Amino acid sequence: MRLNLEKLDHALDHSLEAALDPTLWPEILDKVVDATGSFGAHFTPTSAITPDTVICTGRIKTGIAEYFSDGWHLKDWRMRGVPLLKISGTARDQEYSSREQFEGNQYYRYMAKYGIGKSCIIGFAPSPDDILALTLHRTLGSDFYCDEEAAVLQRVGIRLTASARIARAMSSSKVSGMLEAFQAAGVAAVFFDRFCRVTRVTVAAAQLFGPGIDAT
Numbered sequence: 001m002r003l004n005l006e007k008l009d010h011a012l013d014h015s016l017e018a019a020l021d022p023t024l025w026p027e028i029l030d031k032v033v034d035a036t037g038s039f040g041a042h043f044t045p046t047s048a049i050t051p052d053t054v055i056c057t058g059r060i061k062t063g064i065a066e067y068f069s070d071g072w073h074l075k076d077w078r079m080r081g082v083p084l085l086k087i088s089g090t091a092r093d094q095e096y097s098s099r100e101q102f103e104g105n106q107y108y109r110y111m112a113k114y115g116i117g118k119s120c121i122i123g124f125a126p127s128p129d130d131i132l133a134l135t136l137h138r139t140l141g142s143d144f145y146c147d148e149e150a151a152v153l154q155r156v157g158i159r160l161t162a163s164a165r166i167a168r169a170m171s172s173s174k175v176s177g178m179l180e181a182f183q184a185a186g187v188a189a190v191f192f193d194r195f196c197r198v199t200r201v202t203v204a205a206a207q208l209f210g211p212g213i214d215a216t
Contacts, residue, residue: 001146001148001149001152002036002037002149003035003036003037003149003152003153004034004035004036004037005152007031007034007035008032008035008036008152008156010031010035011028011031011032011034011035012028012032012156012159012160014027014028015028015159015160015162015163016162016163016166016182016185016187018163019163019164019166019167019181020166020167022167025043025055026055026057029041029042029043029055029056029057029134030057030058032134032136032156033057033136036136036153037138038136038137038138039059039060039115039116039117039137039138039139039142040056040057040058040059040060040115040116040137041056041057041060041134041135041136041137042054042055042056042057042060042064042134042135042137043055043056043132043133043134044132044133044135045130045131045132045133046079046082046085046123046131046132046133047131049073049076050068050073051065051068059115060114060115060116060137062114063111063113063114063115063116066114070110072107072110075107076107077097077105077107077108078091078093078107078119078121078135080096080097081093081095081096081121082121082123082131082133084096085121085122085123085131085133086123086131088150088154089122089123089153089154089157089158090120090121090122090123090145090150090153090154090157091120091121091123092118092119092120092121092144092145092150093118093119093120093144094118094144102118111137112140115139115140116137116140117137117138117139117140117141117142118137118138118142118143118144118145119135119136119137119138119145120135120136120145120149120150120153121133121134121135122134122135122136122153122154122156122157122160123157124157124158124160124161124163124164125161125164126161126164126165126167126168127165127168132160132164134156134157134160136153158184158185159185161181161184162181162182162184162185162187163181163185164181165178165180165181165184166178166181166182169181178191179191179200179202182202182204183202183203183204186204187202187204188202188204188205188207188208189201189202189204189205190202190205
């Protein structure tokens with residue numbers, strides 16, 4: 001397995017903070033690329049893909065720019081993997097493309113011009129009908145992502161989902177949405193009203209309460 005789990009965990013440490021400050025995402029993405037030994041990576045929605053909805057790392061910027069200028073965003077072969085995101089949380093090339101398709105498909109040949117090889121899409125969703133994707137790209141000649149790596153990357157999707165839900169909740173000022181997001185991430189969080197009284201707590205926070213502190 002090529003993933004550095006400690007580095008990957010540290011790379012995602014600021015993902016919840018990035019829900020409030022989106023300018024942190026490029027740095028987080030660079031750290032994820034380093035932790036996973038990737039050639040590059042990018043964030044994108046799985047529908048209504050436009051240049052202003054994509055965040056990508058430096059080495060694939062030219063490829064992504066021409067991906068739009070040449071119209072590949074309208075016929076992206078990897079979008080065939082989106083149904084798998086709803087089932088397992090990840091989609092690897094070998095799960096929706098045969099080896100012959102990977103080696104001969106026009107889309108893959110186009111991506112290869114920019115050094116982009118095999119990929120794994122990680123799905124995360126601020127809501128069930130709004131799936132976003134983090135796609136990790138390997139170098140040309142690298143192996144497909146294995147089952148063990150996919151299992152780790154599925155957990156990455158869970159953490160990104162928490163961040164996406166917090167961002168959504170903050171935009172609509174819904175405490176319940178924020179609570180749900182923190183719960184999903186296993187974060188200890190306590191919510192107060194304007195009188196500094198505790199109104200809601202996550203399970204992780206409640207487990208810290210004891211004789212010296214409680215939520216009453």
